[in-house]
Amino acid sequence: MVAVLELIDNLAGQYGRDRSSLLPILQGVVKQENYLSEYAMIEIARALNLPAAEVYGTATFYSFLEYKKMGKYLIRICKTITCSMKGKNQVLMAIEDMLKIKVGETTPDGMFSLLQTNCLGFCHMAPAMLINFDVYTDLTPEKVREILSGYLNKKGGADDTRI
Amino acid sequence: MTPGYDLKRVDFIFQDESDWKEILQKSLGRPSAELINELISSELKGRGGAGFPTGFKWKLAADELNPIKYIICNADEGEPGTFKDREILTKVPMKVLTAMAICGYVVGSHEAYIYLRGEYFFLQPALNKAIQEFQATCQELNFDFRINLFMGAGAYICGEETALFESMEGKRGEPRNKPPYPTSFGYLGKPTVINNVETLAHTYTIFKYGAKRFYDLGVQYSRGSKLFSVSGDTPKPGIYELELGMSLLDFVHDFGDGDTKAVQVGGASGFLVPQKRFAETTIGFQGKLTGISLPTGGSMMLFNSSRSMYNVLDNYLEFFREESCGQCTPCRVGCQQLLNGIKAVKRGEKNALYLDKLLRLTETMQYTAKCGLGQSVANSFSSIVENFREEMIY
Numbered sequence: 001m002v003a004v005l006e007l008i009d010n011l012a013g014q015y016g017r018d019r020s021s022l023l024p025i026l027q028g029v030v031k032q033e034n035y036l037s038e039y040a041m042i043e044i045a046r047a048l049n050l051p052a053a054e055v056y057g058t059a060t061f062y063s064f065l066e067y068k069k070m071g072k073y074l075i076r077i078c079k080t081i082t083c084s085m086k087g088k089n090q091v092l093m094a095i096e097d098m099l100k101i102k103v104g105e106t107t108p109d110g111m112f113s114l115l116q117t118n119c120l121g122f123c124h125m126a127p128a129m130l131i132n133f134d135v136y137t138d139l140t141p142e143k144v145r146e147i148l149s150g151y152l153n154k155k156g157g158a159d160d161t162r163i
Numbered sequence: 164m165t166p167g168y169d170l171k172r173v174d175f176i177f178q179d180e181s182d183w184k185e186i187l188q189k190s191l192g193r194p195s196a197e198l199i200n201e202l203i204s205s206e207l208k209g210r211g212g213a214g215f216p217t218g219f220k221w222k223l224a225a226d227e228l229n230p231i232k233y234i235i236c237n238a239d240e241g242e243p244g245t246f247k248d249r250e251i252l253t254k255v256p257m258k259v260l261t262a263m264a265i266c267g268y269v270v271g272s273h274e275a276y277i278y279l280r281g282e283y284f285f286l287q288p289a290l291n292k293a294i295q296e297f298q299a300t301c302q303e304l305n306f307d308f309r310i311n312l313f314m315g316a317g318a319y320i321c322g323e324e325t326a327l328f329e330s331m332e333g334k335r336g337e338p339r340n341k342p343p344y345p346t347s348f349g350y351l352g353k354p355t356v357i358n359n360v361e362t363l364a365h366t367y368t369i370f371k372y373g374a375k376r377f378y379d380l381g382v383q384y385s386r387g388s389k390l391f392s393v394s395g396d397t398p399k400p401g402i403y404e405l406e407l408g409m410s411l412l413d414f415v416h417d418f419g420d421g422d423t424k425a426v427q428v429g430g431a432s433g434f435l436v437p438q439k440r441f442a443e444t445t446i447g448f449q450g451k452l453t454g455i456s457l458p459t460g461g462s463m464m465l466f467n468s469s470r471s472m473y474n475v476l477d478n479y480l481e482f483f484r485e486e487s488c489g490q491c492t493p494c495r496v497g498c499q500q501l502l503n504g505i506k507a508v509k510r511g512e513k514n515a516l517y518l519d520k521l522l523r524l525t526e527t528m529q530y531t532a533k534c535g536l537g538q539s540v541a542n543s544f545s546s547i548v549e550n551f552r553e554e555m556i557y
Contacts, residue, residue, distance in 0.1 A: 020351070021333065022334075023313075023333055024314070025317060058334055062315075064315075080482060081395075081427075081475060082395055111431065118482055119241060119482070121209060121241075121245065121246040121249055122246060123243070123392065123464070130282065
């Protein structure tokens with residue numbers, strides 16, 4: 001972990017300071033920070049010599065570039081048609097019940113955030129979800145409780161599954 | 164129900180790829196005009212859904228005089244019900260990279276990108292490794308060609324080619340007006356060939372076996388085979404390579420659960436076909452003389468009689484409302500109003516005739532929306548509302 005300013009500088013050095021480097025830089029910041037703070041967006045704008053509004057406009061367009069503070073583990077459950085048909089709501093209820101949060105919320109300890117997302121491309125193994133960038137498929141309420149228990153048990157440790 | 168013929172399973176795409184170096188070397192030794200003619204005579208059409216003739220696309224880019232050109236592999240697979248491109252990139256990545264390099268040779272480009280959707284981030288390490296191995300071979304062959312991996316960030320619209328360029332240029336993924344087309348004005352304003360993952364994999368087959376092997380499959384206007392992503396109410400969901408031109412009745416006979424009420428062909432932006440139309444519908448590109456021929460990016464979602472078509476449409480419209488880029492009014496406001504409209508009819512706040520007004524709205528969107536997203540909302544909306552009107556009301 002490096003300070004955001006240093007991180008932005010490193011990323012700009014790696015990808016270049018052209019406008020076409022904007023997405024990789026935004027993604028690089030989200031990878032470490034889990035979201036884009038206003039401060040980070042302003043500093044990125046400065047590094048690339050762009051208006052801050054342009055950076056904000058671009059960042060907020062993409063659903064995988066969070067601009068609100070997110071938990072360490074971001075759960076994205078697919079809500080598109082096949083997952084919905086195959087029991088997404090029951091899985092979602094199991095998650096909400098276990099973590100005591102609703103869609104769009106983060107647990108008070110900052111460990112988990114829960115979001116719904118559009119088609120993940122695992123319709124043949126529905127319902128599916130992502131936790132950060134790990135995919136879980138063929139979910140049932142029982143299975144999702146087991147998966148989350150795994151995360152809850154390791155959350156005390158220093159490991160971080162975010163790639 | 165007696166099917167006309169058994170579905171023809173094909174095995175080209177996932178065939179062993181260990182001969183990629185040989186195919187690359189052989190193709191780089193052929194005149195580029197000959198390679199283009201091979202592709203044109205195969206009649207391969209784009210497999211992302213739009214169906215533009217691939218050989219012709221390469222030729223248009225090759226004819227451009229600009230010294231800087233780009234090759235882009237569109238792996239922003241976001242259409243609901245589609246998951247074939249990930250499988251190709253997982254199982255036979257070398258075929259795709261080889262096809263990109265051959266394309267680069269043909270059109271005179273030295274720089275290529277794979278635009279991979281953000282949801283498939285976990286593919287990145289394996290894909291980077293494949294790219295490294297491939298680059299090393301390019302160097303051995305003294306072929307100046309670089310392939311880069313560009314990650315998307317969760318926007319369905321970026322699968323639209325000009326929105327994809329905007330996204331790569333660091334902007335909001337808002338489609339551009341066409342023309343100019345990508346082959347003359349694409350990424351960074353340079354001539355660009357942008358092909359779907361599966362299209363590239365098919366060109367590998369064509370360069371390996373020759374155009375005829377490919378052309379002999381399928382029917383007129385719809386040559387070759389295609390990967391189908393099968394999901395929904397089916398006992399065997401998954402990815403299947405089938406010959407184009409099959410009848411939907413045969414497809415349902417093979418993949419249905421015996422109670423199939425309707426099939427969504429081509430994802431949320433495609434058409435819903437009710438059971439009474441299965442026999443007259445074939446899967447392929449427009450232009451077939453008899454019956455209805457539906458193009459598809461390969462998404463086939465089956466629904467049985469336990470499913471409410473209202474819920475299906477509601478789900479699609481919510482998807483479109485969220486994924487509309489918001490740039491043009493017909494699509495931005497249209498998607499919102501369609502969703503509000505069917506909810507109001509369902510709740511009884513509007514009478515059933517309001518559905519006809521909504522149908523006219525989709526017609527307006529079809530004519531006035533800037534890109535394929537807004538234009539194609541009409542497809543699923545009208546095919547569901549017209550065939551299952553009572554389910555929308557009661």
